[in-house]
Every structure is written in structure tokens, then in C-alpha cells.
Amino acid sequence: MPKEIKPISTDMDRAVFHIFPQFCKGCGxxxxxxxxxxxxxxxxxxVYGTPTVKPKDEDSCIAxxxxxxxxxxxxxxxxxxxxxxxxAQ
Structure with missing residues (x-):
């Protein structure tokens, strides 16, 4: 039975970044x-035992x-x- 597919989520200033390690092959x-x-x-x-990615900080991503x-x-x-x-000013 396959594991439940859940993302690792990072809340950033302009967006929420979701990565699904079950699909990522670490191609870069x-x-x-x-x-x-x-x-x-x-x-x-x-999925292949290679590192996935993550955002390094919350405010650099422009979504x-x-x-x-x-x-x-x-x-x-x-x-x-x-x-x-x-x-309003």
C-alpha cells in the first residue's frame, strides 16, 4: 500500500511553497x-534518495x-x- 502523498510546505511572504518529496528526483x-x-x-x-529543494528565506521568492x-x-x-x-495615505 503506497504512503499518503503529502507536501512539505513553507509559508513565504508572497506564496506558500509546496514540495512533494515522493515525486522529486533531485534534478535541480x-x-x-x-x-x-x-x-x-x-x-x-x-524519490531516488537524492536531496529535494527548499526556499532559503521567505522574502526573496517573487512567486x-x-x-x-x-x-x-x-x-x-x-x-x-x-x-x-x-x-491610503
Whole structure:
């Protein structure tokens, strides 16, 4: 019987970053293509025993979802947050 598929989630300023270790093969495409160099290798191992990725800090991610789109295994899901409205001045 397969294990339940649950992501490891990181709450960031603009989005919630979800990585599914059960799908991640550690290819590093997401890390390589991130325009803000947000992703680093994690101690959590993926499907082939290779490291998965995680965000290195919460405020560098711009929620562009490039990592989600480039992942060949659909191991990343970016849940964008609603934009905060600025207070009237």
C-alpha cells in the first residue's frame, strides 16, 4: 500500500511553497532556473534518495512559479497569496 502523498510546505511572504518529496528526483532544474536564486538543497530526500529543494528565506521568492513550471515531475506547487492592499495615505 503506497504512503499518503503529502507536501512539505513553507509559508513565504508572497506564496506558500509546496514540495512533494515522493515525486522529486533531485534534478535541480528548479534551483537552476529560479531568477532570484531562492532554492537550496534540503536535507529531506526525494524519490531516488537524492536531496529535494527548499526556499532559503521567505522574502526573496517573487512567486513567479517558474520552479513549478520547469519541474519535469510536478513535484513543486506554488500557492500564491492575495496581494496586500496598501493603506491610503
Amino acid at each position: 532544474l528548479c534551483k537552476e532556473k529560479c531568477p532570484n536564486d531562492v532554492l537550496i538543497w534540503s536535507e529531506k530526500l526525494g 513567479c512559479i517558474l520552479c513549478e513550471m520547469i519541474c519535469p515531475d510536478a513535484a513543486i506547487y506554488i500557492e500564491k497569496k492575495a496581494k496586500k492592499k496598501r493603506a
